[in-house]
Amino acid sequence: MSAGRDRKYYMVGGKGGVGKTSLSSSLAVKFAMNGHPTLLVSTDPAHSLSDSLAQDVTGGVPVCVDGTDAQLYAMEVDPNQAKEEFAAFAKQTDMSQGAKDFMGSVGLGGLADQLGDLKLGELLDTPPPGLDEAIAISKVVQFIKDEKYAKFTRIVFDTAPTGHTLRLLSLPDFLDKSIGKIVRLRQKLTSATDAVKGLFGVDDGKQDEAVAKLEKLKAQLQEVKDLFRNEKTTEFVIVTIPTVLGISESGRLLSSLEKEKVPTRRLVVNQIVQVTGEGFGARKEELAAKQEALREAIVAAGAVDGLAEKLDALIAAQGAVTKDAQTAVNFCAVKAKDQRRAMEMLDEDAGLRGLRRIEAPLFDMEIRGVPALQFMAGQVWTD
16 A cells, blocks of 8 residues: 555545544555645544544644654644535525516526526525535545645544445535536526526626536536546545444445445454463363462472461452453453454455455554554554
8 A cells, every 4th residue: 555656545444433534544554654744634523543542633723743754744634614605605595575476577497497496595404415524525635635634645534324325425426516507507696687596696706606616516526526436546445343234234335335436445443352261161170270289399398487377368360360261252352252253254355255355453552643653554554
C-alpha cells in the first residue's frame, strides 16, 4: 500500500464500533512514516479523530499532526455545515403559494406546478441521507486542489458507519436528477416576466448566480462519485470484527460496493482475541502436583518452625490467584471460540473470501496518540 504510486485515496468503512478510526489513523501514520505526505480526514458525524490522535483537529482545515515531521495532516469535516449549505442552495429555488397563484394568472401555471413537484420545503427540513458526507468529501476534494495542499500523495478517509456510507454511494445519482431539475427550472425562470422575477426578489444576475452554484454543487458531487469508482486511484477498505453480526454486515456492504463498482480489495478483521487459554489446565494440574510433592517432603522431614503451616498459607494464596486466572482464561476461551465460528463465515462467503484478509489483534492498551498508532500500524499494516 505504501509502495504504490497511483493509488492515492483510501476509504476506511464498516459498521459502527469496529475500530474504523483507529485503523484509518494507524494507516495514515504508516503512510506518513514511509515518506508519504498524508491527509487524514474524518467525515463521520460522530467524530473521534481528535481523540485517536490525542490532538485537536477540529475546525474543518488540515492541522499538522505532532510527532510526524509534518508528513501527516488531519481534519474533521463538519457535516452539519454541509447540510446548511445545501439548504441555502434549495432556498434560492423555493417559492410561496402566493407566487404560484400569480404565476398561474399570468399563464405560467405549468412552471409553478413543476416547482411545486420538487417539494423543496421538505428538502430543506430533511436533506437526503448521506448528503452531508457527500458534500463534506466534495469539499475536501476541492480543498486539496489548492496549491498549498497539492503535496499530499495519500488521503485517508475515516467514513461514517455502513448505512450512512451506502446512502452516500447512491446519493450522487439521486442529486444529479434532483439538482438537474432545479437547474433547468431556474433557467426557465430567467426568461420569465419581470413581474414574476420580482416575486422572488432577485434580478437576472442573482438568478444566474443561483443556477451557477447549483451546477457547481452537482459537478462536485459527480466528482465524488467518480472518485469512489476509480480503480487506479481509490480503494475502499472494509473493517469488521469477528462476530456473526459483523461478518454478515460486511458481506452486505461488499455486495453494495460491488454493485456501485467501488474498488474493494482488503478486509480488516479487527479485535481478534489471541489468548486462547490452551494448556492452562495442564499447567494448573502440574502446579498442584508439585505443591503436593513439596508437602509430602516437608512432612517426611518433620515440621520445622511451622513450615507446613506456611506452605498451606502459600498454597491457599496460590489457589486464589489461580481461580482469578481461570475466570479470565474461561472468558478468553469462550470469546476465541465464538470468534473462530464467525471467522469460518469469511470462508463461506465467496465475496469476502476473495478479499485480502488482514487480521488485527485486540490490543491490551488504548490506541491513542501517534506512538501507539505507529505500534498498531506495525502490527496490522504489514503488506
